[in-house]
Amino acid sequence: MSTPNTPESLDSERERTRTGMSKAALKQDFLDNLFYIQGRFLEVATPHDLYMAAAFTTRDRLLERWVKSAQLFKSSHARTVCYLSAEYLLGPHLASNLVNLGITENAREVSEELKLDLDSIIEEEEEPGLGNGGLGRLAACFMESLSTCEVPAIGYGIRYEFGIFDQAIEDGWQVEKTDNWLRNGNPWEIPRPKICFPVGYGGHTESYRDERGQMRQRWQPELEINGVAYDTPILGYGTENVNLLRLWKAEASESFDFQAFNTGDYYGAVYAKIEAETISKVLYPNDEPEIGKELRLKQQYFFVSCSMQDMIRLHQNTVGPLESFADKFVAQLNDTHPALAVVELMRLLLDAHGMSWDQAWGITHRTFCYTNHTLLPEALETWSVNLFERLLPRHLEIIYEINRRFLDEVRVHFLGDEARIWRMSLIAEGDERRVRMANLAVVGSQAVNGVAELHSKLVKATLFKDFAELWPGRFHNVTNGVTPRRFMVVANPRLAQLITKTCGHEDWIRDLERLRELEAHVDEAGLQEQWLTVKRAAKQDLAAWMKQATGVQLDPESLFDVQAKRFHEYKRQHLKVLHIIRCYQRIKQGLSQDLVPRAFIFGGKAAPGYFMAKLMIKLINAVGAVINNDPHVNGWIRVAFMPDFNVKNGQRLYPAADLSEQISLAGKEASGTGNMKFSMNGALTIGTLDGANVEIREAVGEDNFFLFGMTAEEALQRQMTGYRPWEHYQSDAKLKSDIDLINSGLFSHGDTQIFRPLTDNLVNHDPFMVLADYRAYLDCQKTVSETYKDTQRWTRMSILNVARIGHFSSDRAIRDYAEHIWKITPKPIEPAAG
Numbered sequence: 047m048s049t050p051n052t053p054e055s056l057d058s059e060r061e062r063t064r065t066g067m068s069k070a071a072l073k074q075d076f077l078d079n080l081f082y083i084q085g086r087f088l089e090v091a092t093p094h095d096l097y098m099a100a101a102f103t104t105r106d107r108l109l110e111r112w113v114k115s116a117q118l119f120k121s122s123h124a125r126t127v128c129y130l131s132a133e134y135l136l137g138p139h140l141a142s143n144l145v146n147l148g149i150t151e152n153a154r155e156v157s158e159e160l161k162l163d164l165d166s167i168i169e170e171e172e173e174p175g176l177g178n179g180g181l182g183r184l185a186a187c188f189m190e191s192l193s194t195c196e197v198p199a200i201g202y203g204i205r206y207e208f209g210i211f212d213q214a215i216e217d218g219w220q221v222e223k224t225d226n227w228l229r230n231g232n233p234w235e236i237p238r239p240k241i242c243f244p245v246g247y248g249g250h251t252e253s254y255r256d257e258r259g260q261m262r263q264r265w266q267p268e269l270e271i272n273g274v275a276y277d278t279p280i281l282g283y284g285t286e287n288v289n290l291l292r293l294w295k296a297e298a299s300e301s302f303d304f305q306a307f308n309t310g311d312y313y314g315a316v317y318a319k320i321e322a323e324t325i326s327k328v329l330y331p332n333d334e335p336e337i338g339k340e341l342r343l344k345q346q347y348f349f350v351s352c353s354m355q356d357m358i359r360l361h362q363n364t365v366g367p368l369e370s371f372a373d374k375f376v377a378q379l380n381d382t383h384p385a386l387a388v389v390e391l392m393r394l395l396l397d398a399h400g401m402s403w404d405q406a407w408g409i410t411h412r413t414f415c416y417t418n419h420t421l422l423p424e425a426l427e428t429w430s431v432n433l434f435e436r437l438l439p440r441h442l443e444i445i446y447e448i449n450r451r452f453l454d455e456v457r458v459h460f461l462g463d464e465a466r467i468w469r470m471s472l473i474a475e476g477d478e479r480r481v482r483m484a485n486l487a488v489v490g491s492q493a494v495n496g497v498a499e500l501h502s503k504l505v506k507a508t509l510f511k512d513f514a515e516l517w518p519g520r521f522h523n524v525t526n527g528v529t530p531r532r533f534m535v536v537a538n539p540r541l542a543q544l545i546t547k548t549c550g551h552e553d554w555i556r557d558l559e560r561l562r563e564l565e566a567h568v569d570e571a572g573l574q575e576q577w578l579t580v581k582r583a584a585k586q587d588l589a590a591w592m593k594q595a596t597g598v599q600l601d602p603e604s605l606f607d608v609q610a611k612r613f614h615e616y617k618r619q620h621l622k623v624l625h626i627i628r629c630y631q632r633i634k635q636g637l638s639q640d641l642v643p644r645a646f647i648f649g650g651k652a653a654p655g656y657f658m659a660k661l662m663i664k665l666i667n668a669v670g671a672v673i674n675n676d677p678h679v680n681g682w683i684r685v686a687f688m689p690d691f692n693v694k695n696g697q698r699l700y701p702a703a704d705l706s707e708q709i710s711l712a713g714k715e716a717s718g719t720g721n722m723k724f725s726m727n728g729a730l731t732i733g734t735l736d737g738a739n740v741e742i743r744e745a746v747g748e749d750n751f752f753l754f755g756m757t758a759e760e761a762l763q764r765q766m767t768g769y770r771p772w773e774h775y776q777s778d779a780k781l782k783s784d785i786d787l788i789n790s791g792l793f794s795h796g797d798t799q800i801f802r803p804l805t806d807n808l809v810n811h812d813p814f815m816v817l818a819d820y821r822a823y824l825d826c827q828k829t830v831s832e833t834y835k836d837t838q839r840w841t842r843m844s845i846l847n848v849a850r851i852g853h854f855s856s857d858r859a860i861r862d863y864a865e866h867i868w869k870i871t872p873k874p875i876e877p878a879a880g
């Protein structure tokens with residue numbers, strides 16, 4: 047790109063040179079880093095060396111902004127959001143940081159001059175998969191948008207040594223491989239060995255008299271370990287603000303060595319060290335059965351204790367007296383995993399800082415806000431009182447006291463309603479008494495929110511009905527969003543360029559509502575044609591990737607029909623399978639005339655202990671193997687399973703999708719965020735009225751959304767009046783023949799039993815009402831096919847989906863939180879003077 051010689055452009059070029067963003071500076075630093083950090087010349091550098099040099103060159107360019115942000119936040123006592131999350135599903139940093147620094151083009155040109163390919167350098171990065179799915183990815187989108195929206199923030203979490211497992215498919219089954227993401231080093235983090243806090247476990251509590259003669263409680267833990275901070279800068283787009291992601295690593299404290307020295311038990315001390323370090327060893331894949339639960343509670347306490355101690359330290363170093371703690375900080379609980387923070391802050395204020403209960407509770411209660419991400423009863427966290435007593439005895443005492451005072455309030459409010467008191471108590475009574483973490487989070491927070499309108503409504507009407515009646519003003523909705531930087535600009539540069547060209551500016555990247563300007567061009571043949579070209583190119587890229595990863599050949603001319611998300615029965619991947627089998631049977635019966643050629647593409651991991659979910663993966667691969675090899679099918683339909691669906695692979699999928707499958711049973715998916723990512727990339731949605739689908743449909747227009755299925759209310763109604771799935775099986779001949787085909791052994795080398803657990807469950811129980819929605823789903827898919835045949839109409843709908851999706855940017859979500867929940871105003875960093 048040549049730069050015209052206007053005074054402004056010279057100024058900005060000088061500015062770029064000054065801050066090291068020029069091509070010359072980038073090239074020099076890249077070569078220096080390659081030599082001084084990796085110890086390599088260009089000629090002998092491995093792909094990994096090149097990636098590390100590029101990463102360090104990029105990181106150097108964010109440090110100045112980072113330090114400036116930190117300085118300003120410190121000196122101005124800026125109000126700060128602390129996002130507490132057990133998971134951050136960050137995805138690769140390099141490409142996203144290049145975009146947010148505005149140097150992708152320069153980096154590409156420098157690479158070309160050095161005869162290197164920027165895309166393969168970017169490919170080299172091993173992503174930090176420190177999350178399971180939607181909840182962890184939301185935390186990552188929010189961190190990026192907090193920076194973009196110039197809201198001072200710290201993300202607190204755990205530096206898992208092993209993130210979410212890598213998924214391989216062997217003989218059609220999911221096989222889990224450990225995710226050793228730190229193996230080759232992590233250039234994005236900065237260890238802070240001096241930012242280190244002790245965390246206690248076990249032991250007992252005791253009473254003592256303080257210097258003023260007051261009786262107080264204190265905790266004598268049996269074991270103490272250390273949490274050490276590892277910091278990663280999180281850049282925003284088009285801003286100088288850089289926020290901080292601070293992840294804690296567990297280490298043994300010196301007392302271990304001391305112990306060994308005293309007792310001579312050297313090996314005992316070494317084992318104790320190893321045990322301490324297991325606390326941040328591995329991310330729990332959700333839905334795990336009971337075993338290992340204790341370690342999970344230890345993890346939760348570990349990271350919230352470090353985070354609360356760090357916040358208190360920061361406050362004392364800047365503002366000073368703890369009375370104003372809740373003015374300086376607001377702490378957002380990402381689901382209940384960090385809910386112990388409420389109790390830990392109470393403990394620190396009471397026991398370490400000598401506050402009275404009322405004073406400590408006043409601060410704590412004003413500090414926290416809580417986001418709920420699920421209504422599924424089996425996903426609501428509870429911990430056995432016995433375990434608590436053994437691991438965190440002081441915290442249990444504090445929970446009892448919070449509960450005592452809270453239940454007194456309930457008693458006064460709802461005179462004599464004992465049943466209600468039982469339901470609202472922080473302790474569930476029963477064979478085994480358990481602490482209800484969701485109730486604790488609600489009681490300890492000043493604001494509670496759901497993640498989509500429907501979900502927030504159900505939160506108030508069902509899960510927290512009693513609480514909403516007690517404190518109606520506490521409940522809010524903030525609909526989720528995703529970052530358009532990663533999911534449009536990074537993932538789909540061709541589309542981003544076309545949008546920029548059509549709108550005549552790049553401002554849509556930071557103000558996503560401006561995508562609406564596309565609407566004025568929706569009927570232009572030129573745009574429609576280029577839109578199709580962009581989509582086809584993305585489909586070709588995906589087809590090439592799939593071919594090398596799985597051997598399955600997809601036809602880019604066919605409709606790419608994608609369902610990518612964690613495997614769970616409520617998400618109903620098996621409903622999609624029934625549709626595929628129906629298409630297959632039609633082809634076999636010579637009735638393929640009204641079909642359009644389709645590629646059915648799946649992606650997603652199943653929790654290692656979730657048998658049904660793993661069986662669904664096996665079924666998809668089994669059905670795929672038969673269909674893909676049946677000459678009769680002759681390319682009409684193809685089934686492909688993308689192995690290891692993670693952020694990186696998601697970025698390959700979203701741009702290539704024509705159709706996005708969002709088919710959960712209404713009322714079960716809190717929001718969904720994949721639905722937004724697909725739609726932003728021009729896929730049309732087939733979906734139920736669930737989670738954020740409802741709002742997406744309203745935004746893009748009902749004519750541009752394929753709706754089917756029961757509403758949440760209808761589903762509930764049918765469950766209550768007695769749902770009998772076998773009646774559907776018996777009365778719908780096609781449904782019966784689809785399910786029977788699964789059990790015929792056709793897809794399983796004659797094994798008629800292997801898929802029985804799935805089909806028996808569908809026919810006899812069907813907790814997520816797959817059979818009830820089967821007919822409506824097939825009918826709707828017919829409409830999809832009809833619509834796809836009219837390319838112009840489909841393209842128009844696709845453009846309108848993108849034009850009207852602006853609301854689902856995580857920038858909007860963060861602004862909602864800032865205004866309604868956190869009461870915080872942005873704090874821009876002034877760019878450096880020239």
Ligand code: F55
Binds near residue numbers: 332
């Ligand atoms: C992780 C750990 C545990 Cl123990 C339980 C659940 C999870 C988890 O990953 N939950 C999750 O991803 N929930 C999802 O959150 C998204 C963001 O709000 C929603 O869009 C989605 O509907 C919800 O299922």
